[in-house]
Amino acid sequence: MQRFNHLTGSEERCGFILPDGSLVEVKNLAKDREKEFRMDPATVVEYEDKVWGSFHTHPNTTSNLSGDDFVAFTNYPSMHHVIIGTDGVSCYVVASSGVLLKDEAKNLPAWEAPQLSP
Numbered sequence: 001m002q003r004f005n006h007l008t009g010s011e012e013r014c015g016f017i018l019p020d021g022s023l024v025e026v027k028n029l030a031k032d033r034e035k036e037f038r039m040d041p042a043t044v045v046e047y048e049d050k051v052w053g054s055f056h057t058h059p060n061t062t063s064n065l066s067g068d069d070f071v072a073f074t075n076y077p078s079m080h081h082v083i084i085g086t087d088g089v090s091c092y093v094v095a096s097s098g099v100l101l102k103d104e105a106k107n108l109p110a111w112e113a114p115q116l117s118p
């Protein structure tokens with residue numbers, strides 16, 4: 001996905017995707033930034049009701065979600081969660097059955113013209 005192409009480097013980068021599709025990058029406060037990300041909680045509170053979703057990069061692994069990602073995503077079930085990995089971009093949604101990978105064919109238009117789910 002072209003819109004994520006600038007998110008390079010060996011450390012994970014993270015932020016939010018706004019309803020118009022633009023990105024707001026947030027500083028990664030994790031200790032081991034090559035393997036994880038952590039956003040400032042105050043920033044998350046500021047954005048959580050206004051965004052289409054979150055994004056973060058996996059510079060050294062695939063876009064599969066990690067155990068920490070799973071826990072983090074389930075805390076924000078109203079958001080889409082995009083991971084940019086070495087194999088491409090995956091988008092996850094939180095359902096009652098767990099965290100699901102959105103079908104890519106359905107998913108691509110969703111973040112080209114994202115909408116906040118009700």
Ligand SMILES: [Zn+2]
Pocket residue numbers: 056057058065066069083
């Ligand atoms: Zn991750």
